[in-house]
Amino acid sequence: MPLALLALAIGAFGIGTTEFVIMGLLPEVAGDFGVSIPTAGFLVTGYALGVMFGAPLMTVLGTKISRKRMLMLLMGLFIAGNLLSAFAPAFAVMLIGRVVASLAHGAFFGIGSVVAADLVAPDKKAGAIAMMFTGLTVANVIGVPLGTLVGQSVGWRVTFGIVAALGVIGLAGIAKLVPDMPKPEGVRLRHELAAFKNVQVLLAMAMTVLGFGGVFAAITYIAPMMTHVAGFADGSVTWLLVLFGLGMVGGNLVGGRFADRALMPMLYISLGALALVLALFTVTAHDKIASAVSIALIGALGFATVPPLQKRVLDQAHGAPTLASAVNIGAFNLGNALSAWLGGLVIAAGLGYTAPNWVGAILAAAALVLAVLSAALERRDNAPSAVVAGSVPADQRTVVHH
Secondary structure (H helix, E strand, O other): OOOHHHHHHHHHHHHHHHHHHHHHHHHHHHHHHOOOHHHHOHHHHHHHHHHHHHHHHHHHHHHHOOHHHHHHHHHHHHHHHHHHHHOOOOHHHHHHHHHHHHHHHHHHHHHHHHHHHHOOOHHHHHHHHHHHHHHHHHHHHHHHHHHHHHHHHOOHHHHHHHHHHHHHHHHHHHHHHOOOOOOOOOOOHHHHHHHHHOHHHHHHHHHHHHHHHHHHHHHOOHHHHHHHHHOOOHHHHHHHHHHHHHHHHHHHHHHHHHHOOOHHHHHHHHHHHHHHHHHHHHHHOOOHHHHHHHHHHHHHHHHHOHHHHHHHHHHHOOOOOHHHHHHHHHHHHHHHHHHHHHHHHHHHOOOOOOHHHHHHHHHHHHHHHHHHHHHHHHHHHHHHHHHHHHHOOHHHOOOOOO
16 A cells, blocks of 8 residues: 555544544533533534535535645645634634634545545555545544543643644645645536436435444444443443444454455445344443443444445546545534434433434444445446347357457
8 A cells, every 4th residue: 555545544543533532522621611511512513514514615625726735735724723723712713623624524535535546556446545544443542532631631722732733744744645646637516516416426425324324323322321221430431432443443444455345245244234233232232241342343334334435436426536525524424413313312202322223223224225226226227238238149249350
């Protein structure tokens, strides 16, 4: 794998850290600014909304410049947003900083996926995408716990300062290691938008929303589920999330490797197994060891879908993949928001803290149904040419010799 992928992974590590570390620092931030925890939660919501809307916006703005330069500009935006958060004199300023940083998120992963795929041979594209996303998964194992520890011990402003420094390293790496890849000639915004007329692109994005939504339906409420149902102490939740992150790392790498060999079968297996594990989690959540194993499996199976889904979008939006790739990153966040809302509804309805697992299982199963439908439509679309080719008797075919 080219060294340029390391630079992309470092950038992804910084982005993944800043996205999730705020969840562990909400009490400290709320205390410093004198706001309630629910109000501080807008720092999470604002970031997610920024990713959803920023992905297509920043990608469209970047259609006029090379992909390398756009990646550098996005990392500059990321650095600025985190510095603004670190030195924010008021809560509103920090919220602005979070939104500024989030604007880089979707476009970075979207454009970065295209660049990563272009850096390697066709049979290694999913592996290259997985290598970049490894930075995001490792952030949940190392960056988020360490960032939370630093923020609680020294101050949350130091955490965001360190994250900004990671952005500087990522920017330098992109400038040094990523080759200058000019914007493809003849590609216009209307070409990028045309990709959304492709049913297969829309199906892949729907699979992203539902499949990853299945993961976050359970993980969003993992703290009350593990403390009230499994019987873990409050302090154990951090390490359970590290276990989830380790599963993410392994699943991401396995998904990238096997998606290059058999993309759709990889989706069938990972989505089907994810739905099964989430359904079983309603039972295994009552046992400490079984619940810990389930959490790791959910992380692994959930992220095993990321490289194949991202590659599926790139393959189906061939010729103008950049905007579709970035919007698919926004689809992950849409899935997170949708599943968290649905999970909250079933808990509020009095169905218990394990009820979101059933929501997740249903969402993952729906994604599997879409995957089967997508493959069936693809076979149907490819069938006519095969029928025509096979309809002419062998003794009537004309052989042309050159």
